[in-house]
Amino acid sequence: MKKTLFTTFLLIAISILFSNCFELDKKKEDNTAITALLLYVNDQLSGNCAMVMKSGTTYTASLFSIPKGGCNKPATKEEAIALNQSYKEKITAIFTKAGSNCNAALTAYTNTINNNITTLQNQTEAQYTASVANTKYIVIGNLVTESALTMKNELGYTEAQIATTQPGTLQDYYITAAIMASGASQACQNEAKLQGSPGLQTTPATVLSYSVCAYGPTAAATRKCATLSDLY
Known part of the structure; x- marks a missing residue:
């Protein structure tokens, strides 16, 4: 037992x-x-994004504070349409929150983005593919360091100011896009900036969500990209 x-x-x-x-x-x-x-x-969620456009032997890169996960070229016109519609919703929300100072900017932006969407809808898939053949999306580490020469030679930043400037967030990118679409309305721009990182409001900005640089044999040395070098 x-x-x-x-x-x-x-x-x-x-x-x-x-x-x-x-x-x-x-x-x-x-x-x-x-x-x-x-x-x-x-x-x-790390890194930033470069949209590179080839023209002859010059490659111009538009740099955005879009993280690695969103750095993708729309493969089809339907994807491009969906992306434009998504941008439209986000920029419209920024202008709407900014109030009456952005009414004119919102109207102008809505007309522009609607025209872009209509153009895409009227294209064949082959026409869309041809229209973006010279465009590439490339993941980069940091848009500030990538465009340091542009910041110094064209935007007037000192090396000390560049060293203390940080890439913005994805929301900062949308806000910067709204500011760029607002035309000459300073009142609208000021209202839009309030919705982003405080560094967007300083002079010069200590948060950067958009910049440019270039590379290739004929690119200006004053705006040469730090690392981008993909020739295609």
Whole structure:
């Protein structure tokens, strides 16, 4: 009887031990999967984006504070239309929140973006593909360091000011896009800036969400990109 009880307790103990080991292994697997997911998300949210346009032997890069995960050229005209519609919603929301000072800018922007969407809708897939053949989207580490020469030679930043300037957020990019679409309305621009990082409001801005640089044999040395060099 004692032997039977001992055997029973032993089997129960072994069962619990293996159960705990399984749970620990499962938790370890779950934690590994979660860690991998977090690392992937963090990676996709890092970096900035360059939209490079080729003209002859000069490559002009428009640099945005769009993270790595969003740095993709629309592969089809439907993707391009969807992207334009998404931008329209975000810029419209910024102008609307800014109030009456941005009414004129909102009207002008709406007409422009609607025309862009209509043009895309009227294109064949082949026409769209041809229209973006000389355009590439390239992930970069930091739009500030990438365009340091432009900032210094064309925007008037000192090296000390460049060193303290940071890339903006994705929302800062949308706000900068709204500012660029606002025309000459300083009142509208001021209202839009209030919706972004404080560094957008300083002079010069200490947060940058848009810049430019260039590379290639015929590109101006005063605006040469720091790392971009992809010739195609």
